[in-house]
Amino acid sequence: KAVAELKSRKKILEDKELSLVPSEELFDRAKMEDLIKRRFFYDQSFAIYGGITGQFDFGPMGCALKSNMIQLWRKYFIMQEQMLEVDCSILTPEPVLKASGHVERFADLMTKDVKTGECFRLDHLIKAHLEKIKSEKNTQAELKAEIEDILVKLDGMTADEMSSLMKRFDMKS
Structure with missing residues (x-):
């Protein structure tokens, strides 16, 4: 009788746990972006002047997160895989873009x-x-x-x- 009572209680507990689990995990990207922008993880560069597409400024928490990610990347690729790190300029001169064909055929279909x-x-x-x-x-x-x-x-x-x-x-x- 005690075993039956425990099995009954276990079944009730399992049913209750299942009822509390959300049927579908939803991730609201818009809410997440709003939150990290309000907490100034990042924002669009020059946002008060209309901004520049594809360029971002990092706030204090964003800088810390970026720094941690780069450190993990270095730890794996440079220390473990023994790859070499280079730090190149961000801006590309026009002759490089012309030579690569980006100027003539800039738009992809x-x-x-x-x-x-x-x-x-x-x-x-x-x-x-x-x-x-x-x-x-x-x-x-x-x-x-x-x-x-x-x-x-x-x-x-x-x-x-x-x-x-x-x-x-x-x-x-």
Whole structure:
């Protein structure tokens, strides 16, 4: 009788624990960003003048967090993996950007998923789709070689060339 009573109480306790657990863990990114901005972990650089996209200033807690993360990174990569650390300039001179092709072809072609509304770089989607076809066992060697050639030329392709690739390989959302 005592064992049955303990089992009954255990079952009641387990049911109560399950009822207290939230059915779905939700993370509200907007609330989190609001909190860390109010506590000045970081803020957009020059925010009072309209700000600069992609540049941030760290507050006291943000500086401490950044410092801790860099220290952990150094401990692993430099001490354990014996890699070398370099500290380069943040600004890049225009001749470097011209030589790398960033000035002429600054904008990457983007596409939008019609179902989710999410945006993707078109060249990345084409590459992933072609690599998937190439890795399939029943893909002929001739097609694999052609896909390899396309992948090499993909970065220099125009919008029309990429569009024709999408039609040819039946790429859809």
